[in-house]
Amino acid sequence: xxxxxxxxxxxxxxxxxxxxxxxxxxxxxxxxxxxxxxxxxxxxxxxxxxxxxxxxxxxxxxxxxxxxxxxxxxxxxxxxxxxxxxxxxxxxxxxxxxxxxxxxxxxxxxxxxxxxxxxxxxxxxxxxxxxxxxxxxxxxxxxxxxxxxxxxxxxxxxxxxxxxxxxxxxxxxxxxxxxxxxxxxxxxxxxxxxxxxxxxxxxxxxxxxxxxxxxxxxxxxxxxxxxxxxxxxxxxxxxxxxxxxxxxxxxxxxxxxxxxxxxxxxxxxxxxxxxxxxxxxxxxxxxxxxxxxxxxxxxxx
Numbered sequence: 001x002x003x004x005x006x007x008x009x010x011x012x013x014x015x016x017x018x019x020x021x022x023x024x025x026x027x028x029x030x031x032x033x034x035x036x037x038x039x040x041x042x043x044x045x046x047x048x049x050x051x052x053x054x055x056x057x058x059x060x061x062x063x064x065x066x067x068x069x070x071x072x073x074x075x076x077x078x079x080x081x082x083x084x085x086x087x088x089x090x091x092x093x094x095x096x097x098x099x100x101x102x103x104x105x106x107x108x109x110x111x112x113x114x115x116x117x118x119x120x121x122x123x124x125x126x127x128x129x130x131x132x133x134x135x136x137x138x139x140x141x142x143x144x145x146x147x148x149x150x151x152x153x154x155x156x157x158x159x160x161x162x163x164x165x166x167x168x169x170x171x172x173x174x175x176x177x178x179x180x181x182x183x184x185x186x187x188x189x190x191x192x193x194x195x196x197x198x199x200x201x202x203x204x205x206x207x208x209x210x211x212x213x214x215x216x217x218x219x220x221x222x223x224x225x226x227x228x229x230x231x232x233x234x235x236x237x238x239x240x241x242x243x244x245x246x247x248x249x250x251x252x253x254x255x256x257x258x259x260x261x262x263x264x265x266x267x268x269x270x271x272x273x274x275x276x277x278x279x280x281x282x283x284x285x286x287x288x289x290x291x292x293x294x295x296x297x298x299x300x301x
Contacts, residue, residue, distance in 0.1 A: 015054070019064070026059025037076060042142045048072040080147045081120060081139035085110050088137065091153035096235040098193020101127050101155060105135060109143075119143050130155045130235050157237040160191040167208055167221035167246035174284045178208040178221045178246060187226075192236075200230040210248060214290075218245040257281050273299050 015031075016024045031054055038047040053068045079085075089106035102124050107114040114120055120137050127133040133155055138148045164183040182204035188197045208223035221244040228236060261278035274296050279286045286292050 023060045027056050027061050028058045030055040030057060035072065037074070042076050042078050044075050045073045046076060048074050078139060078142060078144035080144050081137060082147045082149050088151045091151065093154040093156050096130055096155055096158040098195045099128065100124065101133065103153060105137065105151070107137065127155070130157055157235055159237045159239065161239040162226045162241040165204065165223060165241045165244060167244040169247040169249060171249050172215050172251040174213055176210040176213045178210050180205050180208045180223045196232045199232050200228055203227040203229065208244065215248050215250050217247045219248060221246050253281065271300065272296065
């Protein structure tokens with residue numbers, strides 16, 4: 001590091017007091033204006049070596065023998081961390097983890113990379129939940145610990161996908177109603193931060209809707225969204241589950257399950273008579289050809 005001595009003009013006036021009065025105006029005193037410290041780090045009373053010696057020229061300069069000064073010392077004072085020479089690189093967004101997020105900083109003094117715990121310390125603020133977080137930088141070592149400067153970074157939501165819903169198979173009942181189950185333990189253990197399991201309430205759907213009411217396999221089922229609530233819920237970006245399917249299986253009926261409305265009397269026609277039937281199962285009226293078939297016998301005479 002280069003040391004800068006006091007103003008040369010003041011030194012010249014002081015030095016010329018050592019010359020004979022008649023020589024003072026005719027002799028030029030040449031002082032060095034730079035030198036080198038014996039170390040580059042902050043300290044007191046550091047030895048300084050001038051870049052050159054003091055020389056005399058002109059007039060009666062040859063009549064003097066110079067003994068160069070030794071033992072020069074000076075201080076290197078801490079540099080302010082707020083100096084325009086010092087730059088802090090932007091910190092990339094961080095994903096929510098449920099814990100304090102403490103990204104490392106990249107700080108340069110010009111082209112010199114500074115070292116944490118040697119050149120500066122950091123304190124993080126608001127660095128758990130989503131949103132802007134602040135890092136306060138304070139100098140140490142060669143950088144003044146009086147001043148601070150700050151930078152920010154963003155904590156973004158953790159993306160989670162719902163995969164724990166299951167649509168249940170059912171026996172045909174004439175409706176599109178579906179039953180939905182949810183593996184809450186698997187969801188909390190695999191998707192939520194450990195600290196959030198006890199503070200987030202997960203509300204899953206318990207019912208859904210089949211795309212059809214009739215018997216079939218792999219029938220599409222729609223359901224309401226899984227809802228997260230609580231103080232930490234906003235830290236998650238939830239992708240709802242899609243592609244739910246289930247089966248509707250045939251229902252086995254017995255005579256006791258069915259009611260056939262009385263059939264009125266018909267007049268003889270000479271051909272087979274097949275009167276329409278009204279068949280019900282409870283409150284449901286069954287559709288002929290889809291839900292039942294009828295076989296007629298003795299229906300001519």
